[in-house]
Amino acid sequence: MVIGVEKVKDWLESVKDPEVPVLSLRELGVLRDVIQHNDSSFEIIITPTYSGCPAMNTMEQQIREVLKRKGIENYTITTVLHPPWTTDWMDETAREKLREFGIAPPEGSADKGVLFGKEKSVTCPYCRSQNTKMVSQFGSTACKAMHRCLDCKEPFDYFKCL
């Protein structure tokens, strides 16, 4: 069986963000590309959502497990930091899945202000109200901030690894 790039990309669809298990690494924009070199080895190119994201190790581990299960041994995983990951790499489908999962998707283009404690308006994933407040810098994981909607009173996570 000849294994090509598309096949490998297919397999890697099963690797989800450990923090947001509804999103694959491709949907998240973390999986940038899969390249097959002349010696038929594969190169998997990933860009972390932000350097130091603790979930990145888990994701890389999962990639290795998938490839091992499929009998792929000749590959490298390359972490590319430039250009830096931006929320623009997350498509509308991915944002919708985040909302359904109860996490407010990132808004607008990359705004790292929230990482430094700057408040910004975040839309409630349940009722779409903008009348929300940050409750805690850190939500269920380091990549999320805890918010509460002042209209429907629901607490929710905001994905801030962005």
Ligand SMILES: [Zn+2]
């Ligand atoms: Zn709400």
